[in-house]
Amino acid sequence: MNILSAQLQAPKIDMGFPQVIPPSPTVSSLMKFEEVPVNNYTGIPDISIPLINIPTSSKDFNLDLSLKYHPSSIAVSEIASDVGLGWNLFAGGTISRTIRGLADEVFRLDGSTKNGNVGIYFNTNVSNHHNYYYDKISNLSEFAMNQPNEANRYYWDTVKRGKFDTQHDLWQFNFMGQTGRFYIKKNNMGILQVVPLSDYRLKIINRYTNVNGNPYTPSGFTIYDEKGYRYEFDVAEISNGITATRTTHPNSVNEGFNEQPDYISAFQLSKVYDNNGKLLLNFDYYTNYKEGYSKSTYMKRYYEKYVLERDASCMGELPKEMVTNQTNITQVRKIKTITVTDIAKILFNYTQGRNDTNINIKDQAPRLTDITLLDPADHEVKKFSFTQGYTGSGGLNTRMILKKIETSRNGNFIDKYELAYKNTNLGGSYKKDSWGYSTIIDDNNDCDYKHSESINPYSAATMDVLQGIKYPTGGSALFNFESNTYAYIGDQAITDFTPNHENLIKTNTLSYTFTDNGSQLLPLIVDTIAIFRPSIVVPADQPGQVHMMLQSFQNGVQLPGVTSLICQASEPFCCIKMNLDPNKGYRIQRTAFDLNYHDSDGVVIDFFKKKIPENKYLYGGGIRIKEIRYYEANVDINNFDFNLLNPTIVPSKTTRFEYNEFADPTRSSGSLVHPAPIFKTAGTVSLDTNCITANGYITTQEGALYTEVKDFSEMPILNTQGGHVGYKNVKVYETGKGHKEYTYTSPIDYPEDDYTIGEPYTPSKNIDYKRGLLLNEKVFDNNQKKITETNNTYTFDDYVEVSGHKFWQGSNYRGNIWNTYNDYLVDLNQSSLTFPACFITCNCKNKTSFPGYPVSFTSHQEVSEAFGWAKLNTRQSKNFFYENGAQKTTERNETFTYNPLNKKIASQTINTEDGQTLKTNYFYHTGNSSLSQNRISEIEKIENYSNNILIDTKKIVYNNQWTGNVSFLPKEIQTSFANQPLEENVRFDSYDEKGNLQQYTTKDGVSTVIIWGYNTSQPIAKIEGAKLTDIQPSLISAIVAASNTDASAAPGNDESALLSALNTFRNNNALSAYQITTYSYDPLIGVRSITPPSGIRESYIYDAAGRLEKVIDANGKVLKEMKYNYKN
Template sequence: MKKIYKNFFILLFFLLLGLRQGYAQSGMALEKSIASLSSYIDAPVNEATGLPSISIPILNVPMPDHSVDYPISLRYNVRNSENTFNVSDVGQGWSLFGTSVIYREERGNVGECDRVNYPSVSQEDTYYYNVLDLSGKLAIKKTAGVYKVVNLTPTNNIKIEVNNSNAIPGLFTPIDFTIITDNGYKYNFTKIDTYQFRCYAYDYPITSGITSSYYLTKIVSPSNVEIANLDYQLQSKTLQNLEIKKYCKIKSIKTSKGEVNFDFAYDDGLVNTVNDPLRLNKISLKNPAGEVLYSFLINTYISSFPSNDQMKRKRILNFIRKNDKIDLKIEQTVFDYENSAQSGQQEGILKKVTLPAGGVVEYNYEDHVYPNHISPVANLAKRIKNINYYKNSIDTTPERTINYNYNFFGTTSSSGYKYFGELDDYSDQKNVAYILYKNVKIWEEGKGYIQKTFITPNDYPKYLTSQLYVNYYYFWPNYNITRWGLLSKEEIYNEESALLSQKEYKYFFDQYQDSQYDFKITPEYSVFISEHISSKIAYILKTNQTEKVFDPFNKSITKESEVSINAMNLKPGYLKSIVNGNIKEKFIAYPINLPGYSHLENANMKGIPVITEEKENGKLLSRSKVLFNNGSLLPTSILTTNIVDESTKESVNMNLYDNKDNLLQFSNVSGVPTAMIYGYNQSSLIAKIEGATYNQVQNLAQAIIAASDVDNSTGTQASEDALLSALNTFRNNPALSQYQITTYTHDPLVGVRSTTLPSGVKQYYMYDNAGRLQFIKDKNGYILEDYQYRYKNYKD
């Protein structure tokens, strides 16, 4: 049975909240590949900034638990193409999204030595964390010898646990972190990376080490079942008799379903260059038997520009090739850059992507324009001007072109404004600026156009709170949300400028009042005054949406909707829609201050819906309640309400789970049980016995469980045949003759291999070397269905 721990509302927080680079004498900064991720937080990647979202999905880590989604991808950011010093392990402008890390904000040599030389002084260390798709910031504060951990991103409802030691007297040094998300899953960060530096005390140098990063090593379910285990490749470098652990790369992600391997190659000659000395060569997916099902080859090269300084020559991503289990090419994606075809020229921004089917996507950029800079501005990255789509690589005329304009609608004036990132303190040296546009028009010739209006920080302008001589102190409300560009209106017009549809959004905000959630904003420079701008972390409390669809006679159908947020966990608590006067409502309750659910709240499972109720025009349509009885962190039963008399009954009872959280037995509303048998190392269902309890069939199922485990670990035709034989014997056991039995076999990470229904009807599923379904056959080997795959014809 699928678990219900799936978040369905994500507030506007992205991969990382901020990054700073700090250098210590004879030490190191953040790894270049980690530092390259900063651009995803420094400036939003969306239509409001003109930064195109370019992502190449690689694969999803095979998770035994559907509550955890672990995608791996490569993403390109235009801002990183202008990065002079930090070229990642996959190439200029590109970043690998595939692991999770907590890393400490570095202070530089002076700040680090102060921590060692003056341990009694009050201190505060800031850490940034990324847990799959959840990101934020935390602080460890020391006051009067007492340490306190503060989640500086309270909107994500995580719980942070820190294990610490005082390796350096008086200096707080965490050994590891555990982050518990709001569905109760634990993410353990125990693999550390350090950098070292030299401090001088009484004229004698002291070598000190500081842990800079903590990497995810394990994912554990609320009931303490290990979901995934991660291993890393550590690379050390000795400089001037001082060993420095400079690099930590993901090596493997292992689950009961399979394994993802990462192959990095180290090049000592790149240590002092702008490139990460380790490059990603390959990502492979293996089944539990150790067989590679497919792999992705990451091909890169070092640019020949500039010819007079090889230290500044950047790594360039050339292509990504997907190979099948016998290492033959399935597909390939190729990348071209500005000037890449011109000898002696620097490879610039990503220009073209040739897709596996042969089509080509071409990106054309332009410089930003905003009011106080009439001329185009080139030092704030680029914005997308248009995107061309070609059928193939030899066509010179695009099939379609999507164009973008950033002026105020109906004018020639730019709607852009320069904004800045968030700071912990005014003394921070980080000063990242980007342009955010109020209006964006998107169109294709002959197909009409779309006008989008965004809420920006200037819609909630800063205001003066105090003044002291030339120091002006401002407060800027809702900045952490509005700085991302929040869609407020979307209008679709036809080619004759007739309005076809319109969506309007209205947001209601609230903010955290505690001073520990305050942050600073870089002010515009002025020679006459000194601006100090602060804000507080805000969140969306309610969203109202009005949608209108117009017919040719300008009559419209209106739909209104509302989403109200539960302030205790920032999840949807109330949803309403109104169409033609018909009102539908949905109420959602979570295990917060609810009787019978305190154990879920203590396990930080605050984001799991436990009570849902739906109404139409005030009349009850449905009501359900998920119970977690006897201290269980897994659902034990579901209560439903009869809408006629509002009586409740148990619609399903989850009677028994195994030690991997698999549901072994459930009963329906009539009390009839169904037993579930799991094999393949407890990872896949191999038999369902309707009418029997698990205890009645447990001993009889040991042979099929053992046979499936062998097939899981060996993956041979002989092991599969042995499993099929064992399943046949199981179905024909006289002790089970009164039950309805369905059996299954699997090709791990590929798909179901066979099914046998209670009627005896069998179907076999055959796959090609790329893992695609090829044939469905009956028990006699006759083909019932035949699947063939080919890309749409193209010239090349």
């Protein structure tokens, strides 16, 4: 909803005088706690701690430093930031790259690495290396037909050797509130250009250069925002990696290493310029920090036929087991200094050395220790010190957490934030769930069911999440998170909720042992779920020797179909879950086919009944907020118990969230975009084999199903608005305010319809811009009476980009023994082959074992990515009131149109409750100076209509002909009523090079001059009735120089020299006809004094925290005094 809110922020044209003069300081807020906004659709609260917010020399641009927390960052494998787990410091900006396949610009010959690497841009023949992606990808079938030799070699090298890149890398930016995605495509002129993959309003220019003969090396980006401000990203972060692989075949073990060369993984923001080309911000970085992490993956493959396992190594077939360990090292660039031109300097200090268990090079890992704000003369204004600790030992990883933020000034303590995290030991053994969060129960394993009726096993997902914040005021916010739930995958409703262990109640356990052939009847139990744990494992127990199965019968007659009660080697301690039909009988049949087999076999059966009514949801997909409590009184945030029934301290406010369907409160309204991650897959291998025996050649076709078990999911996981689960219905209860009901668009309304759950695991287009939009909001009072209702409709502009192709080898071929396509081609053209490595009993395979040319066993598919623009089309608002118990309604309807360039509101039409039709049209100025681009969002004109009759018009006339400034700035503000001509309301006569207004004239001809001091950052004098030409330049220079000198002094200094200069200016005879107001400041703190035309000065004194403490007159008499006393 943030994008929509931005779209609907109707621009205004202020008809009053310019607001460049500071008001008198006011008392600081005494709010005990800060309310935390929540994204109801995902259940993710927007938790932040503001640190620094200071202006720049541009009125349109402030520098905002804050910490933001995201609860999804507690997933087991997530790495804590340099602040602490879940916390991110938003200070500068980054454009980061995700490598897809190979780096787009990589070019390495075969001699430098085993296979060589050729990036996607190299579509010319360089040393016999030619990536045909740009030339042939649009018509691969024609390529295969007209150039079969080149096509087969290209397919082989792409799939078998990973030589050619066929997917563009993904670039993502995050800076100053702007986020988005793009890739870089080579156009028909051979130039690399940015192609959007999200709906943003920026102009992005990529830069690349020739490094060591590679002409496509990225060197940075320039971004222009919609006001024409320029952002330079040219501070590179370099990453590299190495992947170690251990592959086990039936008769061999291979180990290999693949080193990824240095590549640019990110560019950090270095400078920000205004649209007059003046430097606003400069970022300097430390260069001596490195961060590293390792990612291990495990895959094991189990064949159902022992004979295939025996022969697998003959053709370099699929391995039995593969373990990989990938290590990545990044030369990170940590912010050292931010310089706000003529305003401030911000210093960042880090120390090295951390104890996180999931990072490498611990001794070099950085930790942010403090941030210091300095004024332009390097005097300390405020310092933030960070205290970190580590998560408890209950979880799978130990990671750094932020525990406290202390604020001080020149060593004097001011205040602090304290933070607490959940560390509850639920018992049992912790593991990762399908989405990577902590759990003590494995929903993928039928053997792993709930072990305690009193403990919700899914609450382990909240391990290490933020639990509480104690604010400097003494108030606290307590966060109660819980596991997400879902009842839909896309638009498909889930019907089987037995994987939710809350729905199972254990009733009995039986155990049977068999030493001979025989059967065992099961007891008749109504509505029963049984979990069988057999002891027979194949192929460890020789296949064909013994079997055990579950048979069903009805009316004494055995029914067709049986359930095998045998474990595969992939799951030697397997469980088989069955829903037993109460209208049928069941028996276990154990049969030994080998007369010499005398082992005993058994099965243990756990019986369960379904909970009635059942909970119609499954757990998973991370966590959501359940409840937020706000306290003014002192509470122990570290040991807080949300389950305490009679708390001794009552919260000042509680906000509670429910995510079930309005129509069926037992069913979750949550939906996944994709199915849950998959860690077990099945496949088939089949080869014709020609074996040499005593009787000659015997040709057999040996094939087998196999099962792959992995600790990672190859299927891409799509999030929705930053969460794994999106909720269609959400209820929010607030203390004393009734409740609200929200209905959103979700994957139920807009599912992904093009994803695959098997190879090649191609990602779907992702239409998430259509999800999470508010459709309906209802507000009820404490008596359940509806107060208001809002209904929204939307339209969409849809875009699809093909960002690459994914190639994979089909099921007909898995061989790996040929190093080059030439080797394979030679053998393919022979009549028969002999492989000495094979078993003596089967050492020859003829060419029917070969699947043919690569184009016949290789497949490919487009990688398409969708993005778009969601536009609020209509909004209906109803208000309800009650007279004598009867409900009455008023209704208001709005429609919106949008500017196609900047995508802001173009018109708003309102049909009011009393039948009036109001319409407002908005027009935007799009001029650019020689120093700006993409200036598309400045409001230029607003027209207001009532019942199709023009009521008034307001217009800003822009000009860029200013001395020392080429920016388009307001020249006039004009107004008119009805159809009258536009008339000047105020004229802006002069600006300085920073865009500071120096003179304006009202419609009655009265001009006002504003003089800027403190290095042109603050107005120090306002002269009403004068023009700039009426004031001697030497008079201006004198007070400007005095203010610049005062700016270099420490806060609270003796400013008598400046005040004297200002008095001299005020009392100059040449200015006696004018009304003069003068100002002095403590930079970054506030106004120090205001002297109006009467000459009666007020001065302002601040405490160490920068809060107004006293107001005194020119004689030192205290006019006002403020004391800040916080409870506790």
